[in-house]
Structure formats: structure tokens, C-alpha cells
Amino acid sequence: MKTTAIPVASVDVSGKEEAYAVEAIRSSWISSVGPFLDRFEQEFAELCGTKYALACSNGTTALHLSLLGLGLRPGDEVIVPSMTYIATANAVRYCGAEPVFVDIDPETWCISPEAIERAITPRTRGIIGVHLMGHPADMDAINEVAAINGLWVVEDAAEAHFAQYKGRPVGGLSTVATFSFFGNKIITCGEGGAVTLNDRQLYVRLKMLRGQGMDPRRRYYFPITGYNFRLTNVACGILCGQLERREEIFEKRRALFDYYTSSLKGVSGVDFQPVASWARTAPWMYSVTIDPQQFGTTRDELMDALKAEGIDSRPFFYPLHTLPPFLEAAARQRHSLAHSDHLSANGLMLPTYNHLTTTDMDRIVKVIRRSAVSQMGVRRAA
Numbered sequence: 246m247k248t249t250a251i252p253v254a255s256v257d258v259s260g261k262e263e264a265y266a267v268e269a270i271r272s273s274w275i276s277s278v279g280p281f282l283d284r285f286e287q288e289f290a291e292l293c294g295t296k297y298a299l300a301c302s303n304g305t306t307a308l309h310l311s312l313l314g315l316g317l318r319p320g321d322e323v324i325v326p327s328m329t330y331i332a333t334a335n336a337v338r339y340c341g342a343e344p345v346f347v348d349i350d351p352e353t354w355c356i357s358p359e360a361i362e363r364a365i366t367p368r369t370r371g372i373i374g375v376h377l378m379g380h381p382a383d384m385d386a387i388n389e390v391a392a393i394n395g396l397w398v399v400e401d402a403a404e405a406h407f408a409q410y411k412g413r414p415v416g417g418l419s420t421v422a423t424f425s426f427f428g429n430k431i432i433t434c435g436e437g438g439a440v441t442l443n444d445r446q447l448y449v450r451l452k453m454l455r456g457q458g459m460d461p462r463r464r465y466y467f468p469i470t471g472y473n474f475r476l477t478n479v480a481c482g483i484l485c486g487q488l489e490r491r492e493e494i495f496e497k498r499r500a501l502f503d504y505y506t507s508s509l510k511g512v513s514g515v516d517f518q519p520v521a522s523w524a525r526t527a528p529w530m531y532s533v534t535i536d537p538q539q540f541g542t543t544r545d546e547l548m549d550a551l552k553a554e555g556i557d558s559r560p561f562f563y564p565l566h567t568l569p570p571f572l573e574a575a576a577r578q579r580h581s582l583a584h585s586d587h588l589s590a591n592g593l594m595l596p597t598y599n600h601l602t603t604t605d606m607d608r609i610v611k612v613i614r615r616s617a618v619s620q621m622g623v624r625r626a627a
């Protein structure tokens with residue numbers, strides 16, 4: 246029997262998303278002004294517990310915009326985790342500044358506050374705490390180090406929509422936060438992003454920078470050099486449709502997470518994402534780590550076995566200190582990054598999307614169990 250392919254991610258825009266996008270098009274408000282934009286920014290800010298939200302063209306421009314607004318300049322340093330998506334460090338480079346790579350805490354997979362402390366120099370201006378794989382970073386500890394050293398903090402919440410830290414949603418836990426609404430994210434509009442914050446002065450500056458630097462009171466007068474980082478009213482229509490369904494989306498994804506976890510329990514060498522007692526994670530991509538000694542085969546060999554059965558999966562990101570644009574900087578910085586290396590080598594993202602069925606997951610789990618079992622057979626025979 247021919248089986249269908251299982252992708253690693255897929256979108257679910259089955260509510261009013263399409264109707265709202267069509268409404269935006271028919272209203273002729275298809276650019277970066279319109280009622281869906283206003284509605285999205287207001288609703289998203291409320292959900293993040295912040296005074297303001299600014300929709301941006303993607304999560305990378307949201308980061309870049311935040312760093313520009315915070316006044317990051319050439320020669321400055323920003324502390325970032327090595328274990329993150331490249332956009333986190335690229336945004337620092339776009340400002341001419343240097344990302345300083347530090348390790349993660351293996352108990353959260355997020356930036357280690359102790360490692361941050363060790364990496365501060367007179368050139369350090371701020372910290373980007375990435376909420377990796379839906380798990381919030383330890384923001385109280387990060388904010389404390391920042392306050393002592395006079396630094397700002399950006400939360401990169403691209404992968405962690407509505408995750409909670411000690412009962413509070415991410416997005417309003419530090420100076421400013423950024424989000425991505427790329428197609429594989431929990432809430433999506435294809436390409437999109439947002440910045441959330443409470444500081445009015447910074448909000449006004451970010452809004453101006455987002456819109457080419459134009460003075461809000463004088464059309465075509467540009468007191469500063471700005472950017473076009475705006476998002477369209479059409480995309481915001483899709484986002485408004487997604488926000489209406491957020492509870493349904495979260496429930497579906499949490500059910501997938503629970504099913505995977507109960508099905509994979511007891512498979513030797515498959516370890517689950519750690520969750521800190523104070524964290525409520527966002528169900529982004531279901532992730533495990535493979536211990537090659539226990540499991541009997543490597544993460545990459547398991548990915549090949551899944552691929553052979555038409556099942557797509559993803560390895561974790563390469564740690565940024567091992568990528569060509571950052572090799573030189575990381576060699577100079579010489580921080581210990583062993584946990585990032587380990588997680589990168591062994592982390593695996595399994596298919597996660599709203600219409601993934603239990604039959605699909607049974608198929609995926611069967612391949613994982615079979616890979617482990619066949620290796621056990623090999624070990625016994627040896």
C-alpha cells in the first residue's frame with residue numbers, strides 16, 4: 246500500500262483567515278494601513294500583556310527594528326545564545342555590532358544567565374534572550390544581570406507565541422520582544438512579524454523607523470533614516486483570523502505533544518524537551534534528543550530512516566559559532582559552548598501541524614521504535 250508523505254510543518258488557515266484577506270483586498274486597503282492592521286496590533290499587544298505592538302514584515306525585521314530603536318551601533322556587543330536561528334545574530338550584524346555567543350542551560354535549552362554574566366565587557370549594550378523551541382528563557386535572572394550592568398534585554402519570541410514565564414506571557418517581560426509569523430510558526434500569515442513593548446518613547450521611535458523614518462506630523466518629511474519594515478493589511482487579516490482561533494490551535498497542538506510524549510515514553514535513548522517548573526511552553530515543533538549510545542543509532546541515521554518512509558523531520562539549528570559568518574568572532578570570544586554543540590548534534594524536530602492525525606503519529610513513532618529495536622537487536626547479536 247502506498248503511504249502519503251508527512252511534511253514536517255503545514256499551515257491551518259481554515260477559519261476566517263481567507264474571508265478577512267479577501268475583505269482586505271475588496272476594501273482596497275491592501276498596503277500597510279487598514280482596519281486589520283489596527284485590530285491585530287491592539288489584540289496582539291493585549292495577549293502579550295503589553296501597551297503596544299507593531300506589526301513588521303517578518304521576525305528578522307522585527308529584531309533589526311528593535312536593535313535600531315535601542316540605538317545599537319558599530320563597535321557595540323550584544324550577548325546572544327549560540328543555539329538559535331541565525332536571524333538573532335544577523336540582526337546584530339545589520340547594525341554593525343558584534344554578537345557574542347554564549348551557551349545554553351541544558352535544563353531549558355535557552356540562554357544561560359550565568360554564561361551571560363561571564364561574557365559582559367565594557368562594550369556590551371544588551372542581551373537577546375531567545376525563547377527557544379517554545380520554552381521561555383529565565384527572564385528574571387536575565388533581567389537582573391541586565392539591570393546590574395545597565396543593559397537592555399530583547400526577548401526573541403519567534404518560536405514561543407503566548408508561552409508563559411511564571412504565569413506571565415512572553416512579550417512583555419523585558420525592554421522589547423519580537424515575534425515571527427512565518428509559515429511554520431504556531432500563529433502565521435506566511436511572512437510576518439511583530440514587536441511588543443511598554444515604553445511609549447521607544448514605541449514612537451520604532452514606528453517611525455518602521456515607516457522610512459517619516460515624521461508622523463509632516464508627510465514626506467524624514468528627520469531620520471528609516472526602513473520599510475511594514476506588514477500589509479491583507480497579512481494582518483490572516484493574523485486576525487488566526488488570533489480568533491488561537492485557543493483551538495493551541496489545544497490541537499498540545500494534544501499532538503501529549504500523544505507524541507505518551508507514545509515515545511520508554512524508548513531508550515529518546516529524551517524529551519525539559520520544561521522548567523516556572524514555564525508554560527508554547528507547542529511549536531515537537532522536539533526530542535537522541536542519545537546515540539542508548540538509542541543505538543544517531544539522530545541523522547534516524548532522520549534517514551524516517552525519510553525512507555516519506556516522513557520529513559528537521560535537525561536542530563547548527564550552533565551559530567560554527568557557521569562561517571561567525572567563526573572568527575566566536576574564536577576570539579572563546580566562550581564554552583558545549584551544551585549548544587550537544588543539543589545541535591542530537592536534537593530532532595518531528596512533524597507538528599494542526600491536521601497531523603494520530604494515525605500519522607503512530608506511523609512516525611513506529612519508525613522511531615523500529616530504529617531503536619533494530620539497533621537493540623544488533624547490540625544483542627554483537
Ligand SMILES: Cc1ncc(COP(=O)(O)O)c(C=O)c1O
Pocket residue numbers: 303304305306329330332333375401403404424425426427437438
Ligand atoms: C528564534 C528565531 N528568531 C528569529 C526568526 C526570524 O523570523 P523570520 O523567519 O520571520 O524572519 C526565527 C525564525 O524563524 C527564529 O526561529
